[in-house]
Amino acid sequence: MVVAALLWGATFVVIRDVVARVPPATLVFVRFAIAAPALVVFAWVGRRRFARAAWLGGFLGGTLAALGFVLQAAGLRHTSAGTSAFLTALGALFAGLFAWPLLGQRPRRQLIAAMAVAAAGAALLTGVHHVALGTGEWLTIAGAVAFGLQIVVLARFAPEADPVALTGLQAATLAALVAPAGLQGAAAALRAPGTAARIAYLVVAGSIVAPLLQVMAQRRLSAGRVGLLLGLEPVFAAAFAVTLGAERPPAAWWAGAGLILLAVWGVESRAEPASP
Numbered sequence: 001m002v003v004a005a006l007l008w009g010a011t012f013v014v015i016r017d018v019v020a021r022v023p024p025a026t027l028v029f030v031r032f033a034i035a036a037p038a039l040v041v042f043a044w045v046g047r048r049r050f051a052r053a054a055w056l057g058g059f060l061g062g063t064l065a066a067l068g069f070v071l072q073a074a075g076l077r078h079t080s081a082g083t084s085a086f087l088t089a090l091g092a093l094f095a096g097l098f099a100w101p102l103l104g105q106r107p108r109r110q111l112i113a114a115m116a117v118a119a120a121g122a123a124l125l126t127g128v129h130h131v132a133l134g135t136g137e138w139l140t141i142a143g144a145v146a147f148g149l150q151i152v153v154l155a156r157f158a159p160e161a162d163p164v165a166l167t168g169l170q171a172a173t174l175a176a177l178v179a180p181a182g183l184q185g186a187a188a189a190l191r192a193p194g195t196a197a198r199i200a201y202l203v204v205a206g207s208i209v210a211p212l213l214q215v216m217a218q219r220r221l222s223a224g225r226v227g228l229l230l231g232l233e234p235v236f237a238a239a240f241a242v243t244l245g246a247e248r249p250p251a252a253w254w255a256g257a258g259l260i261l262l263a264v265w266g267v268e269s270r271a272e273p274a275s276p
Contacts, residue, residue: 009236029182039168057157058169071143078136091144096224124256
């Protein structure tokens with residue numbers, strides 16, 4: 001799960017460069033429209049089982065992910081990027097709370113405390129001091145809830161499904177649902193100068209390997225622990241922004257990253273080994 005967060009964190013710098021030339025909806029569609037057949041073909045050739053859990057988990061997970069991306073993009077039209085990043089991070093962190101009534105996975109007090117610390121760290125990391133709840137914020141919150149529920153869906157179906165089949169079906173569902181908004185201009189996006197190699201990285205690392213690693217992790221870890229580990233994503237994103245993006249972050253970035261790392265360490269250092 002840490003490697004998945006690392007790969008997704010690295011995509012932020014790449015996405016920042018690509019969206020200057022390609023609309024966000026088009027980029028999402030292109031990524032998963034390429035990733036989906038690659039995963040499905042690999043699963044088919046490898047004689048992976050497309051069981052009921054893979055179909056249900058893929059459909060529900062892909063639907064929630066598509067909803068999250070659409071709502072996040074809509075919210076960005078009315079709110080700042082920092083507020084969007086903060087609220088989206090909360091959706092992953094609160095997956096453990098969503099899993100309590102839905103899956104009966106009651107979070108321990110230690111995990112709840114770690115979620116609060118990580119949320120404070122996310123606020124510092126994204127530069128958010130207060131959130132005024134307007135149209136953009138509510139849309140972003142709805143998208144964050146969708147992303148959090150996606151984690152819960154994978155926690156439910158991943159233990160019973162083949163990881164490659166589930167990941168492929170999830171990517172196919174996502175691509176199909178965002179196609180109306182992202183299909184137009186997809187071919188031009190691939191031909192745009194300097195974007196082909198970046199999109200290739202986003203497809204392989206961010207749309208195939210990282211989602212597959214998440215599904216594999218969720219065969220063993222609770223939704224709460226996965227949501228907390230995904231809190232590492234903005235930490236890695238900040239690190240890549242400094243090393244590869246030549247950004248000079250304020251001291252609050254490092255304080256926020258430190259709080260998130262402390263929260264993750266506090267839970268994982270005392271967690272029981274994952275079940276095989």
